[in-house]
Amino acid sequence: MTPAAGLLDTPGRAAPSLSTAGLHASLSDPALTSMTLLNEITGAYPDAVSFAAGRPYEEYFDSEALHRHLRLFTRYLETERGMDRRQVRRTLFQYGATKGIVGDLIVRHLLLDEGITADAADVLVTTGCQEAMVLVLRALRRDARDVVLAAAPTYVGFTGAARLTETRVLPVPEGPAGLDPAAVGRAADEARAAGLRPRALYVVPDFSNPGGARMPEAARRELLRVADAHDLLVVEDNPYSMFHDGSGRPPTLKSLDRSGRVVYIGSFAKTAYPGARIGYVVAGQQVAEGGTLTDQLAKLKSMLTLNTSSVAQAAIGGLLLENGCSMERACAREAAVYRRNLRAVLDGLAARFPRGGPVGWNAPEGGLFAVVTVPFTADEAALEESAERFGVLWTPMYHFYAGSGGLNQIRLSFSVLTETDIAEGLDRLRAFVAARTP
Amino acid sequence: MTPAAGLLDTPGRAAPSLSTAGLHASLSDPALTSMTLLNEITGAYPDAVSFAAGRPYEEYFDSEALHRHLRLFTRYLETERGMDRRQVRRTLFQYGATKGIVGDLIVRHLLLDEGITADAADVLVTTGCQEAMVLVLRALRRDARDVVLAAAPTYVGFTGAARLTETRVLPVPEGPAGLDPAAVGRAADEARAAGLRPRALYVVPDFSNPGGARMPEAARRELLRVADAHDLLVVEDNPYSMFHDGSGRPPTLKSLDRSGRVVYIGSFAKTAYPGARIGYVVAGQQVAEGGTLTDQLAKLKSMLTLNTSSVAQAAIGGLLLENGCSMERACAREAAVYRRNLRAVLDGLAARFPRGGPVGWNAPEGGLFAVVTVPFTADEAALEESAERFGVLWTPMYHFYAGSGGLNQIRLSFSVLTETDIAEGLDRLRAFVAARTP
Known part of the structure; x- marks a missing residue:
């Protein structure tokens, strides 16, 4: 027997060779x-x-509230959705609908707090807004020509999602009053002139992280016009709009959107708590072959995390119910x-x-x-x-x-x-x- | 004003053009x-x-057990980990460690039920095993030359994760006794001869879905030898090993692994319940630049879902505690x-x-x-x-x-x-x- 064969006779002698140069x-x-x-x-x-x-403020975190919220959601399934105990248990513990189990409560919240009219079928509940960003980018990035514009400075979670999906991000400078819509249009033109396909603009119109800018209403309306003219989707990420200084709030881009330009990403990490990891995306845009962009994102989600934890959804669902679906009230x-x-x-x-x-x-x-x-x-x-x-x-x-x-x-x-x-x-x-x- | 300009003055008139041909x-x-x-x-x-x-059997799902498990886990944080109430609340509700909060309990389970010795720092808790598969493939797929081998017929969740990460999968036929290790070696050789880099083999050695095959112990040992000889990682996915017919169990690949060939993926979807969406990956393999493959997977997770729901982890943690960390007992x-x-x-x-x-x-x-x-x-x-x-x-x-x-x-x-x-x-x-x- 040769030494080499002898080595091979003993399992597990050769450690695998891994280096970051060989990883993604x-x-x-x-x-x-x-x-x-x-x-x-x-x-x-x-x-x-x-x-x-x-991180969000944590002094109001409450372990007992978690139990109360879970019971509230269970009772809601029985009374408002007419489920028997077995169906309730299935909803909490079994594999479930890819879009999630709290879409209808999120729809109530969006109307109440954000002036957004949405259909529950257009809501995809995600493992935090991080997964929502990954799904949107994965859907839109077909090959290297597909790029996205993003307000710069850019939230690092979005940059991460872009790296993970190998999506090139073209920065559009953000000033104290937020994005300049004309600069967005120019960036889209330049990208097209360079043979690229600018698919979407990522923006946090209310108190962006880290820039802190908030776009005035006129600029929001103008941004939607620019999106129309340049055939861009606008990915509106809104974790912070409720944390204003009391001087009132301009409408969300989504509530101003008449043509379906805006893909809306929401999160309960700041208005409820991060430990649930519940976010969502609303993308009712029609796709030519039938269905909506949300339907396509749900297909991608079934390959990424399958479902969002229904236990965690139930906890947030109960919190929504306890507050009449107003997160403004909840936080x-x-x-x-x-x-x-x-x-x-x-x-x-x-x-x-x-x-x-x-x-x-x-x-x-x-x-x-x-x-x-x-x-x-x-x-x-x-x-x-x-x-x-x-x-x-x-x-x-x-x-x-x-x-x-x-x-x-x-x-x-x-x-x-x-x-x-x-x-x-x-x-x-x-x-x-x-x-x-x- | 020209008609075109008039159109642009009204926000939201031009619906975005989306078709599946333009999506991923x-x-x-x-x-x-x-x-x-x-x-x-x-x-x-x-x-x-x-x-x-x-789907798993659902007649034993129990809503009250969820509350009991959450309380058990909270008490464990206080007594075994010495946390005060504030730290407990932070652990449940705040952003947390990317690797998760139940790694030490999973380590106890792995030793007890699977004969696997692991370090808690090598365990990354994921949003179900689906996310674990995506993370492993995203890490290993640097460019189009990186391919993975997989036992065929192949679990459709793995196929989905591969499509999402654009990873080419080379099938290795599985017979009634599972994979033939020699066929794995040949497939790796052929891939290399074609200019590809076979990075890993995906296999469910115990009752694969859908083939139902279980590899005998001798074939498992031989497979590890082949992995050594061909510098392959072996991604062992083990959702079903506990559901044997009573005739005894061969050891897991991971428990036989001496050189760190095996990346182990586990799931609580079948042994506990799917609604938690708790899975995990154990990848203690050293990376040349320092740290482990788990550390690299954790970085990717921070761009994908940031954290796994700590509420859901707490529920599974309590279930583990109630069963002395034996999932064999739990299910x-x-x-x-x-x-x-x-x-x-x-x-x-x-x-x-x-x-x-x-x-x-x-x-x-x-x-x-x-x-x-x-x-x-x-x-x-x-x-x-x-x-x-x-x-x-x-x-x-x-x-x-x-x-x-x-x-x-x-x-x-x-x-x-x-x-x-x-x-x-x-x-x-x-x-x-x-x-x-x-």
Whole structure:
């Protein structure tokens, strides 16, 4: 017996050879690996005041409410949907409809809170809005010529979904008043001139993460005109619209949409809680061969996660029922915290940095984020120094620009902090900025 | 103002133009569109005896157990993991670790039930095993040269995951004793000779769906040798090993694996219930740049679904705790039903079709499926006639061969039926086959 044959006679002697160079390109994408580094830095300073975490306020989380919501949903299945106990158990525990089991409650919520009229058959419940983004991109990206436009700075979850589906993203700069519709039209024209097929525009019109911009109503209407003229879908992602400063709300793009341009993505991660992982997409657009884009997305979902957890859907369903399907009502306490914290951050910045000085900031009318401009490069090295020497964490903005800007900007997230934390954190930030300012 | 400009002044007049020809190719894949047709046919005959549904037995589903399990898991977080109430609430409701919150309980289950030693850090909890398959394929498929081998007939969920990730699947025929390891080696050689990179083999060694084969232990050991020799990963998908006929169980591939060839995919959909959507993947293989394949899969998951629902994980965690982490214990009643039904189907076939006649069938030693060979083409038209005229539903096998066979085979799924249903269904099947036999 030769040594080689002898080796082969012993199972499991040859370890597999794996390297990231041989794995999917998204795994070595600079934007995404730097996010991992970022998480490591923030994780290494647990005692710092953190303006880095993009998590919702958690003091109102309630374990007993989970049980109450599950029972409410079960009773609703029996009374409103006329199910017997066996059908209820099947709905909770068996494989189910790909589109989910809370579409009709989501439809009530959309009408009540967002002025959106939708059909339950056009709602696909997803494992968070992250899956919804992946499904939309997977559907639209047939080959390398299919590209999407996205407001820049761009939510990193959308960038990730694009990398995963190998979809090229063309950035359209977003200003303090959000996207300029004319710039969207120009970007679509340029893409077509380059032989590409711009399929959709991704935008968070209400308090984008990280930019914080909110589009005025006139710009929303103009954006829909541009979408018509350039045959673009508009993917409206709306996790934050309820967290406004009390000054009123412009209508969602979807509620203004008359031709079916808007694919609407919603999430309960911020208005209810992230642990359910319940999001959804509304895509009632007709497809030539019959059915809707939602039907096509549901087919893709059956290959991706099959169903969204019905246990988790039932929990969110019960929460909707308890609040008469108004998420504005469900998250009123959290919204008040965010409003208070936004005020504390903006007032706190004004009290610490002179107007017209080297440090500037935006003035979002809501949301969970503010952006500060600093007179130095705000990268991981700066963050590490800020954390180690000054005990304050934040997020470098350049992550959200995919290499096209933001190098002297930082994002302040204030959703999980107290007013005392914010004051202390801003004091530390001032000290850090002073030490770095030339 | 020109008419065109007038049109553009009114938002929402131009409906978007969408057709499946412009959407992702998986959406017009023949294998997957025929599965949709199949679901439509079976859905149209609710009163037929259905051997078509691949769902687990549902009479033991228990709504109150869900509440009990959630409380058990909460108590475990407090007592065994030493969390205070606030940390418990955060664990249930906040964004969490990408790898999930029940990895340590899954590790106990794997050791107890499957003889598998794993580290909790190597377990990635997923939204059902469907997401696990997508993640593994997305990681391994860097470009069009990366292909996977799969036992044929192939589970349709794997075929879907492959279409979604644009991964080419090379079939390796599976016989009554499962895969022939030598055929796997030959397929890998042929792929390499054709300039392809065979990355992995997908196999369900215990009662594959639909073939029902179970690999003997010697073949399992040989398969690991072949994997070593050909530098293949082996993706072992194990939803059914516990549903054996009582004659004992060969070891899992993963428990025999000494070199880290096996990526193990598990699911609670059949041993607990599908509505949780909890599956997992164990991929402790080292990656050259550091960390494990599980770490890389977790990065991909953060772009796909971010987290697995922690509410759903808590429900399954509590179920594990209630059963001392033995899923064999948790699903003992269901396993008894499946054993009884397998016997009823095999005995029932023997009682109705003469040995050596034109109708044959396999003799699986467990699982939820049997395969019957018939002397005619068993396609959708045949199914429609079977449903309409004879009141019995089944699944055409050719779906699982991607066009390479199975045209005169049907799959009988017996997991949700009573013995009375089975007897009646087989009577109807006999009448249908008699009418069709030349």
